[in-house]
Amino acid sequence: MKYEIFFKKQLALIERELRSSLRARQTRPLSIHRAMRYAAFTGGKRFRPVLVLMACEACGGKPQDAILGALAIELIHTYSLVHDDLPALDNDAMRRGKPACHKKFGEANAILAGDALLTLAFEWLSGIQPAARAVRILREIATAAGVRGMIGGQVADLESSDKKKTLAEHNFISRFKTGALIRVSALTGALAAGATARELKNMIRYGECLGLAFQVTDDILDQDGYCRILNKTQAVRKAARLITKAKKAVEGFGAKARPLVFLADFLMQRIAHE
Amino acid sequence: MKYEIFFKKQLALIERELRSSLRARQTRPLSIHRAMRYAAFTGGKRFRPVLVLMACEACGGKPQDAILGALAIELIHTYSLVHDDLPALDNDAMRRGKPACHKKFGEANAILAGDALLTLAFEWLSGIQPAARAVRILREIATAAGVRGMIGGQVADLESSDKKKTLAEHNFISRFKTGALIRVSALTGALAAGATARELKNMIRYGECLGLAFQVTDDILDQDGYCRILNKTQAVRKAARLITKAKKAVEGFGAKARPLVFLADFLMQRIAHE
Numbered sequence: 001m002k003y004e005i006f007f008k009k010q011l012a013l014i015e016r017e018l019r020s021s022l023r024a025r026q027t028r029p030l031s032i033h034r035a036m037r038y039a040a041f042t043g044g045k046r047f048r049p050v051l052v053l054m055a056c057e058a059c060g061g062k063p064q065d066a067i068l069g070a071l072a073i074e075l076i077h078t079y080s081l082v083h084d085d086l087p088a089l090d091n092d093a094m095r096r097g098k099p100a101c102h103k104k105f106g107e108a109n110a111i112l113a114g115d116a117l118l119t120l121a122f123e124w125l126s127g128i129q130p131a132a133r134a135v136r137i138l139r140e141i142a143t144a145a146g147v148r149g150m151i152g153g154q155v156a157d158l159e160s161s162d163k164k165k166t167l168a169e170h171n172f173i174s175r176f177k178t179g180a181l182i183r184v185s186a187l188t189g190a191l192a193a194g195a196t197a198r199e200l201k202n203m204i205r206y207g208e209c210l211g212l213a214f215q216v217t218d219d220i221l222d223q224d225g226y227c228r229i230l231n232k233t234q235a236v237r238k239a240a241r242l243i244t245k246a247k248k249a250v251e252g253f254g255a256k257a258r259p260l261v262f263l264a265d266f267l268m269q270r271i272a273h274e
Numbered sequence: 275m276k277y278e279i280f281f282k283k284q285l286a287l288i289e290r291e292l293r294s295s296l297r298a299r300q301t302r303p304l305s306i307h308r309a310m311r312y313a314a315f316t317g318g319k320r321f322r323p324v325l326v327l328m329a330c331e332a333c334g335g336k337p338q339d340a341i342l343g344a345l346a347i348e349l350i351h352t353y354s355l356v357h358d359d360l361p362a363l364d365n366d367a368m369r370r371g372k373p374a375c376h377k378k379f380g381e382a383n384a385i386l387a388g389d390a391l392l393t394l395a396f397e398w399l400s401g402i403q404p405a406a407r408a409v410r411i412l413r414e415i416a417t418a419a420g421v422r423g424m425i426g427g428q429v430a431d432l433e434s435s436d437k438k439k440t441l442a443e444h445n446f447i448s449r450f451k452t453g454a455l456i457r458v459s460a461l462t463g464a465l466a467a468g469a470t471a472r473e474l475k476n477m478i479r480y481g482e483c484l485g486l487a488f489q490v491t492d493d494i495l496d497q498d499g500y501c502r503i504l505n506k507t508q509a510v511r512k513a514a515r516l517i518t519k520a521k522k523a524v525e526g527f528g529a530k531a532r533p534l535v536f537l538a539d540f541l542m543q544r545i546a547h548e
Contacts, residue, residue, distance in 0.1 A: 025422065027421065027422050027426060028426075028430070029426060029429045029430045029433055031429060031433065032421050032425065032426065032429045033421065036421075079389075083385055083386075083389060086385065088380075088381035088382045088385060089382050089385065089386075106362075107362035108362045108363050108432055109429070109432075111357055111360065111362060111363065111385065112357075112363075112425055112428060112429055112432075114389070115353075115357060115388070115389075115392065115425055116420055116421045116425045118389065118392055118393065119392065119416055119419050119420040119421075119425065120416070120420055120421070122396040122412065122416045123413060123416035123417060123420060126409050126412045126413040126416060127413070130405075131404075131405040131406040131408070131409040132405040134405070134409050135400050135405040135408050135409060138396065138400045138412070139397060139400035139401070142393055142394070142396045142397035142400060143397060145393050146390055146393040146394055146397060147301065147306050147307065147310075147390045147393075147394070148299065148301050151306065151386055151389055151390045151393065152301060152302075152303060152306065154386060155303045155305060155306045155383070155386055156302070156303045158382055158383075158386075159303055159305065
């Protein structure tokens, strides 16, 4: 079954809530809101917010328990793409077949729209109930998005981009740059459901394996990274091993973890025809 | 008495805590930490964190109650300067007599260091106790720093920079771009002290008047903004009126508000010899 069909309900919820939340309480100047919405609606897979919702469900929670965490993580992912595409960073003019945010709205607005999306993510997270849960989720997400997570990985990637990376270096970068936000998506869902310590541990394990598998399969699609450092066959095997581990980590959740198993298998499906 | 002498104890506390917090739990890559520290220690007045501490004291709190809020707001102020100085925005090569962050570390690192400072601010805020207070302070700060605050003002400023601003437009920009973070500094201090509704209201009023007075006196020093839209004499009068209002707002706090009165008078002193 296709990703879009399997997660039809969740994707509809995410689109609807994201759109209405981004439209709420708009103040002038409206141009920044336009740039933020443009960046947030460029046809992404919503992999991270879907993961948040499904991790929450696996731990016995409802979508409404996890929706703020899911949307906030998607805003953080969105801001990171807007800033990564800037001329000073990856200098990408296009994003998913459309002009990158800075090409459409100018560089100044893209920098500020990214800043605003990141700030808004934390504003939304502060609305999670009860407060103790909000604070815990917020701290985990801030750590995963910061220098000890996504930004640290991005800096390490920039620093090593001119030389040939070793496997250890690429592992480090992938764990931080891509892995940290996917890991914290699984953790956020579990925390939003009020999961037990054991459930949290398994969900973190799942998120770590899934996050790294995400990068490996991305590299295989782009014929880059792991695909060049290892080779294609070894990269495919690495992805398969990580996906098996991810699925094993959520075995104990039983039928409620079926969507998480689907998510893991989806990564393998992406590279099936490569 | 000079600002640095009057607030000697508070400034020492802020420098010490900021330095040790920024040095804690450093992970590689270290370059991003260097850029963050460089930006955070370029000889700023620490006006906002001093204000947080003094608002807390006026409401009966201790410095330790407010220090996380004070440092987080200083990080947000710092990130905003790093991003504002970028070539795509104000294109300032120098900041307080030293090379701007992007001149020293390159544009990519300056963008990421700014992002990291903003993210770290929220990580620190999540450490405030109790959780309900953390969440309230965090939401107020996120709102003040975002599109309905500082970033909104910055965008409005960029959009109007080519044309002659009206007084109403410049009031709008100043309230948001500069005023919002100063207003929320006073509010954060009060919230950290567990202030009453009446105390909060008065502290917000004080912060609003102080924030706008800050911009007016800045404009007088730069011979820009209010100084051009009004004229110098009228701008000085406007500053004096706002400072009187600010002091009036904290009259009810009695002797505990003496530092807040000093802070307000300090803004007038800055322009005394202009």
